[in-house]
Amino acid sequence: MRRDEMLNALFPAGWEPAVLEPDYFEGRASVGATTVTVIGTAEHAEVGADLALRMAAAVLDTVRERPGEPILFLVDTKGQRLRRRDELLGLNGYMAHLAKCVEIARGRGHVIVSVVYGEAVSGGYLTTGMMADACYALGDAEIKVMNLPAMARITKIPLERLEALAQHSPVFSPGVANYHRMGHLREVWTDDYPRRLAEALAELAATDAASRRRDRRIEAGAARGGRAMAAVVVERVRSDG
Amino acid sequence: MRRSFFEASARDRLLELVDAGSFRELIPPEARVSSPHLAMLDQPVAFDDGLIAGAATLDGQPVLVAAQEGAFLGGAIGEVHGAKLVGLIERARAERPAAVLILFDSGGVRLHEANAGLIAVSEIIRALLAARAEGLRFIGLIGGSGGCFGGTGLIARCCDALVMSEEGRLAMSGPEVIETVHGVEEFDSRDRALVWRVTGGKHRYLLGEAGALVADDIGAFRAAAIRLLDAPAGLSLDSVEREHALLAERWRRFGSCDDAPEIWRALGVPPGEDVAMMSAEDFVAMAQRCIGRPA
Numbered sequence: 001m002r003r004d005e006m007l008n009a010l011f012p013a014g015w016e017p018a019v020l021e022p023d024y025f026e027g028r029a030s031v032g033a034t035t036v037t038v039i040g041t042a043e044h045a046e047v048g049a050d051l052a053l054r055m056a057a058a059v060l061d062t063v064r065e066r067p068g069e070p071i072l073f074l075v076d077t078k079g080q081r082l083r084r085r086d087e088l089l090g091l092n093g094y095m096a097h098l099a100k101c102v103e104i105a106r107g108r109g110h111v112i113v114s115v116v117y118g119e120a121v122s123g124g125y126l127t128t129g130m131m132a133d134a135c136y137a138l139g140d141a142e143i144k145v146m147n148l149p150a151m152a153r154i155t156k157i158p159l160e161r162l163e164a165l166a167q168h169s170p171v172f173s174p175g176v177a178n179y180h181r182m183g184h185l186r187e188v189w190t191d192d193y194p195r196r197l198a199e200a201l202a203e204l205a206a207t208d209a210a211s212r213r214r215d216r217r218i219e220a221g222a223a224r225g226g227r228a229m230a231a232v233v234v235e236r237v238r239s240d241g
Numbered sequence: 242m243r244r245s246f247f248e249a250s251a252r253d254r255l256l257e258l259v260d261a262g263s264f265r266e267l268i269p270p271e272a273r274v275s276s277p278h279l280a281m282l283d284q285p286v287a288f289d290d291g292l293i294a295g296a297a298t299l300d301g302q303p304v305l306v307a308a309q310e311g312a313f314l315g316g317a318i319g320e321v322h323g324a325k326l327v328g329l330i331e332r333a334r335a336e337r338p339a340a341v342l343i344l345f346d347s348g349g350v351r352l353h354e355a356n357a358g359l360i361a362v363s364e365i366i367r368a369l370l371a372a373r374a375e376g377l378r379f380i381g382l383i384g385g386s387g388g389c390f391g392g393t394g395l396i397a398r399c400c401d402a403l404v405m406s407e408e409g410r411l412a413m414s415g416p417e418v419i420e421t422v423h424g425v426e427e428f429d430s431r432d433r434a435l436v437w438r439v440t441g442g443k444h445r446y447l448l449g450e451a452g453a454l455v456a457d458d459i460g461a462f463r464a465a466a467i468r469l470l471d472a473p474a475g476l477s478l479d480s481v482e483r484e485h486a487l488l489a490e491r492w493r494r495f496g497s498c499d500d501a502p503e504i505w506r507a508l509g510v511p512p513g514e515d516v517a518m519m520s521a522e523d524f525v526a527m528a529q530r531c532i533g534r535p536a
Binding site for chain 2: 060063082083085087095107127144161173178179182218221227228233
C-alpha cells in the first residue's frame with residue numbers, strides 16, 4: 001500500500017503532519033481516545049545516516065516534550081542506504097543510536113508499535129519497526145532480507161530447490177506470513193485497520209510495564225511452529241550449569 | 242610474544258583472551274546443537290553453529306563471553322547462533338557479571354535462514370539494550386578476518402565500548418555490496434587501501450566509534466578489555482542525548498566528505514602523519530596528542 005492510501009485507511013478522521021516529505025513523515029494522530037506520535041518512512045525509503053538521525057531526534061523529542069505518548073512507526077523501506085559516504089561516517093552507529101533512542105523511550109513508559117505497510121528490508125527495518133513492543137504488518141506488505149533469486153545466486157543453492165522448500169519452511173523466504181509464523185509479527189492485518197490499531201494500543205496500555213518490555217517473539221515463534229530451536233537454545237544458555 | 246587475533250580461530254581467541262583455565266562453555270560442541278535449517282538445505286553444519294558462548298573470568302572478575310567463528314559461513318547469524326547470544330544476555334541479566342564480552346567476526350544475517358537471522362539480530366539488540374539500561378556492561382572486540390558487518394555491525398555499536406585492531410573492519414554494508422549496487426566508482430571493493438580507510442579500525446578510532454585501538458595481538462585485546470572493565474558504562478537519556486549531539490555534529494561537519502583523510506585532517510591529524518604506516522602504539526599516541534582522543 002502507498003502512504004496516502006495507508007494514512008487514510010489507518011486514520012479515517014485524519015492526522016496532523018509535522019513533516020511530510022517524499023520519503024519521510026512525522027506527526028500525530030488520534031487513535032480512539034489516544035493521541036500517538038507517528039514516525040514513518042515512505043516510497044521504499046533508503047535509510048541513510050541523516051534519516052536515522054532524524055528519526056532518533058523525533059523519538060527524543062517525543063520523550064522530552066510528550067512523556068509517555070505512544071510512538072507508532074509506519075514502515076516502508078528498501079533497507080539501508082548503500083553509499084560509501086554513509087559508511088565513512090559510520091552508518092551502523094547512526095542506526096544503532098536510533099535503536100538506543102527507542103529503547104530509552106520504552107524504558108520511560110512509551111508504548112512502541114510498528115506497522116509495515118509497504119516493504120521492510122533488513123537494515124532499514126532492524127532499528128525502527130523491529131524495535132517495537134509489538135510489530136504488525138498489512139496483508140499486502142512485504143518483509144524480507146533478500147529475494148529468492150539473489151539468495152540462490154549467493155548461496156549457490158538452485159532456485160527451484162529454494163522455491164520448493166519455501167512452500168513449507170518460513171525460515172528464509174520473503175513474506176509477512178513467514179514473519180508471523182516465526183513469531184516476529186503479532187498479527188497481519190487485512191481489514192478494519194483503525195479498530196485493529198486501537199485494539200493493539202489498548203492491549204499494550206493495559207499491560208504492566210515490565211511485561212510489556214519483555215520480548216516474547218521467541219515464545220511466539222515456538223508456539224506457532226515456525227521457530228522451534230531458538231526457545232530451547234535460549235533456555236539452555238540462560239540456565240544450564 | 243604476539244599472537245595474531247586476526248589469524249586465530251574464534252575458540253583460540255576466546256581462550257587466550259580470558260584468564261587461563263577459567264572458561265566454561267554453555268552448550269559445547271559435544272552437545273551437537275547445530276542449525277536444522279542448514280541441514281535441510283544439505284549444507285555443512287557446525288556443532289557450535291559458529292558461536293562459542295560461556296562463562297569465564299577476566300583479570301579475576303566474572304564475565305560472560307561469546308565469540309563468532311568467521312571461518313564458518315562468514316560468522317553469519319542464524320537461529321541457533323542468535324539464540325545463544327540472546328540466552329547469554331538473559332543469563333547476564335540474572336548473574337550480573339562484571340561485563341559481557343563479544344568477539345565479533347561476522348558478515349551479518351545468514352542467508353540460508355534469513356528470516357530467523359534477521360529476527361535474531363533484532364532480539365539480540367533489544368536484549369542487549371535492555372541489559373545496558375539495567376547497568377550491565379558490554380564490550381565488543383573486532384579484529385577477525387570476517388570483519389563486523391550488517392546486523393552484526395549494529396549489535397557492535399549497541400555495546401558500551403569497542404576494541405578494534407587496525408585489521409578489524411566495521412560497517413553496515415560491505416564494500417562488495419555497495420559496488421554491486423552502485424558500481425566500482427562508488428566503492429571499489431578491491432582497493433584494499435580504500436576499504437581499510439573507510440571501514441578499518443584506525444578510522445573508527447579517530448571518529449570515536451571504537452574506544453580502543455590495539456595491535457593485532459590477543460594479549461593487547463585482553464589488556465584493553467581489562468582496562469574497559471572500569472570505564473563508564475550504561476544507557477540513559479543523558480547518554481543517548483550526548484551521542485545524538487556527537488552524531489549530528491559529525492554529519493554536519495563531514496556529511497559531504499568523500500574519503501577518510503579529509504575527515505582525519507579536519508579532526509586535527511597533521512597532513513604529514515602517515516596514518517596507514519604507523520604502529521598501533523604510535524598511532525594512538527598521535528591521536529591523543531593531535532586530536533585529544535582518550536587513551
